Amino acid sequence: MMGKSRIKLAVKFTVFVLVTCFFVNMVNEWLKPKYYYNQTWPATNTFLDFYKLEKNSVDVLFFGSSHAVCSFNPQVLYDTYGITSYNLGSEQQSMVVSYFWLQEALKYQQPKVVVLDTYMLHKFGAVFVYNEMNCSEGAVRKAMDCMRPSLTKWQDAKEIARIDPTQNALSYFLPNLRYHTRWTELGEDDFTESAMIDHGGIKGFTVLGGGVDESQTYTPFTEADAATAEADAMVGSAAEYLDKIVSLCSEKGIDLILTNIPCAEPIGRYASTKQYADAHGVPYYDFNEETYYYAINYDPTRDLLSHPSYFGAEKITNFFGQLLTETYGVAPREDASFIKSGENYQHQLKNIQLQYASDSVQLLNLLQDDTYTLFVFAPTSYSSYLSDDVMNRLFALGFTTELRDMPDGWHYCAVKDGSQITERITDQDFSFSGPFRDGLSHYSFCVDTTLMIPESQTYSLKIDGAEYGRRADGIQIVVYDRNLKTVVTKVTLNTNNEEATMTHN
Known part of the structure; x- marks a missing residue:
């Protein structure tokens, strides 16, 4: 009898724990802020949609800041070259976060090439109070809150808390510790995640319009100009984690490409990045340097600087399509998931056409x-x-x-x-x-x-x-x-x- 009682008690306790965990997880999911394609930088769409990909179906991964999000268009890359890719960029994505998400991505995909936007190697700006993460806490969380729980994520969360002591590592597993005041802000989007992911996903790419801005002008610098320029120092954590990215790609046999889109970059930033790339044998394509700027026939009045319109993104993407095909031998292959993302892309384009x-x-x-x-x-x-x-x-x-x-x-x-x-x-x-x-x-x-x-x-x-x-x-x-x-x-x-x-x- 005592044995049966203990078994019943153990069963009740187990059920209680499981039910409690279920409801705690459900509450945590509700409380996390959501960023879908009805907002400019849809991080929730980007990272949750990534987990829906068929395993080992992606040959190219893109990482980086918002510059990357609106510059590298996997749909154009697939429709034009047959190359399967995914854009894992996010707003203010520091090199620390780029490395963590590269680690996570490699659990599910075996890319042949990784393309890394280098904009966040240098100090992001002076409008926030920064630490070595080189971005706001909100930017970190937009990317990391969506990462699946794992030992890797726990190690990443502890590293984030070390670099930025104002953050709590445990809150990346129990978001209610960070977002407990969001109860009064909850809306429909907090309870309709699946539908929003389905309606928005364009393989991580964000479509921007922008119209024509005649005030936008830019004269690119030359490589000769940069040779005599004083190099701007990289942020310490950015340089450290760029080393880790280079090392991880080398270990996994992945070709790494560094790039920077047309953004009127100071020449000193180009100089330090070029020195690093040359020293580590990593190719670097900076579209602020005249060779590449003119190669894609960039027009800042329509294509726009820093955050390109979809016209500018198409030019940048086509450059990489040719490069990946001709230099890196990335072959085309069929992927049915691009049918749905293509429909989403065309719908986003229609929305922009309506606006203009x-x-x-x-x-x-x-x-x-x-x-x-x-x-x-x-x-x-x-x-x-x-x-x-x-x-x-x-x-x-x-x-x-x-x-x-x-x-x-x-x-x-x-x-x-x-x-x-x-x-x-x-x-x-x-x-x-x-x-x-x-x-x-x-x-x-x-x-x-x-x-x-x-x-x-x-x-x-x-x-x-x-x-x-x-x-x-x-x-x-x-x-x-x-x-x-x-x-x-x-x-x-x-x-x-x-x-x-x-x-x-």
């Missing part, structure tokens, strides 16, 4: 996509120069109200959420609201002209509490991306003047 659409025809054609929820608001005057072309394209989107002959003073609003379309038109003040995105989000329209002073009257369109409407002639269109759970763009078609101009608001 130059006319109403281009915009309305792009909106033929059920991924978007559309909000249309015409609160004042909108019919004087509403063309047949624009009206017919609104009809093609599913809206049914004829607006061409509406007199001034009639208010129109509409919502298209998937196949469901709601429209209202009236010459009276009104207020109505409703859910969208399967009830997870909320919108409201309101026109209140009871106050005589025009500036005090209300012309409102709110989406999840944020204001997007205003008193203005023409038709206002707000485009909401349901996959990324964010407003992509807001435009006004001024259909009440002869020019019928379109402006992004």
Whole structure:
């Protein structure tokens, strides 16, 4: 009897421990901040999506700062050269973190080549109080919080706490120690991780637009200029962990390439990095030096410096595609996972095209996509120069109200959420609201002209509490991306003047 009692007690204790661990882990996952593709630097997408790759399916790995994140495009590399790669860069990624994630990546992949962005070898800047990590704690956590628990991660966490004594190694395993105050900030993204990972992943690459900036100019330096320049010292931990990266790649038989993208880098930083690369026999391609800058025909006004647009990223990626194929013999191979990432990439490009659409025809054609929820608001005057072309394209989107002959003073609003379309038109003040995105989000329209002073009257369109409407002639269109759970763009078609101009608001 005593034996049975002890067995029952042991079983109950084991169940209690397992249940407790389950709930502690669940709470810790909720409390960790999330960074998806509805934000600029989607570290959570990047690192969790990496674990979904088929084992030993990647031939090239990219590491580095945000410069790397938006410069090395695995989708272009695959579509053009058939090379499988993954971008493990992250915002302010110090060399310490690059080394730790290289260690972690090699548990799952056997890359032939590693490409390392060198921007973080030198002091990042003076806007923060820095220690030897050479980056903010938040930047470290964006990368390390996503790493799977293991002995390697524990050793890494202890090293981080040694380099930065303000950090707690245990908090990398029990994030509630660091994020216990986030209870009041939890939102939908904290509970929908799987869906956000699926909708966003482009193999770690971030798509940036940026338009054209005529103020961007850059004259690259020459190798001869650098030969007489005083070398800037590397950050101590950066130099130490660059040594570790070089050693680990050598040990594993991996070709290491050092690089720096067009970023108006001070010549002294180039000098010290080039000296290191030459001394260790590591190839170094710095696109701030004229040989490589002109080789890719870089245009800073469109391609942009430091954080390239997707145009600039394509130029940089194509350079490496040729290099990896011709110099390193990386062969093409098929990988079905690039089908999904390709769809995500094309969707991201469409979002950028929407943000920079130059006319109403281009915009309305792009909106033929059920991924978007559309909000249309015409609160004042909108019919004087509403063309047949624009009206017919609104009809093609599913809206049914004829607006061409509406007199001034009639208010129109509409919502298209998937196949469901709601429209209202009236010459009276009104207020109505409703859910969208399967009830997870909320919108409201309101026109209140009871106050005589025009500036005090209300012309409102709110989406999840944020204001997007205003008193203005023409038709206002707000485009909401349901996959990324964010407003992509807001435009006004001024259909009440002869020019019928379109402006992004």
